[in-house]
Amino acid sequence: SSTGTAELNAGMLSVGAQYTFVLRVTDKFGLSSQASLVVEGVSASVPIMRIAGRGLGGFKRSRSAMLRSNVGLSECAAAGNAALLWQQKAGPALVLSAKTRQSSSLFIPPLSFRA
Numbered sequence: 001s002s003t004g005t006a007e008l009n010a011g012m013l014s015v016g017a018q019y020t021f022v023l024r025v026t027d028k029f030g031l032s033s034q035a036s037l038v039v040e041g042v043s044a045s046v047p048i049m050r051i052a053g054r055g056l057g058g059f060k061r062s063r064s065a066m067l068r069s070n071v072g073l074s075e076c077a078a079a080g081n082a083a084l085l086w087q088q089k090a091g092p093a094l095v096l097s098a099k100t101r102q103s104s105s106l107f108i109p110p111l112s113f114r115a
Contacts, residue, residue: 013041065108 013019019039026032050070071082086106088094092114100107 013039015041017041061113062110064110065112067106067108069104071104 017040019041020036021039022034022036024032024034052068052070067086069084071084084102084104086096086101088096094108094112097107097109
């Protein structure tokens with residue numbers, strides 16, 4: 001397991017422009033996987049969020065899965081609460097856990113993914 005970070009100076013992003021970043025990893029056997037992230041330049045101090053976890057093909061159907069997020073708030077907003085809501089945007093429909101849908105981690109029970 002390995003963790004990396006890419007840092008961008010806020011002045012490098014144009015307000016209203018969208019940037020897509022793709023990270024591809026290839027192992028010594030030539031097998032690869034990739035993940036992408038779309039970032040939009042904004043002028044306000046908005047919450048920063050990261051979703052940690054595996055990319056495509058990273059979950060076994062017979063096991064449960066946990067998607068974890070890390071949310072950072074500006075100093076102005078840190079005194080208040082942040083509302084979190086996990087939603088599925090694509091793929092075969094899953095029933096998202098009502099207990100974790102509004103938390104920083106989303107639990108997906110075993111056998112939720114189709115074979």
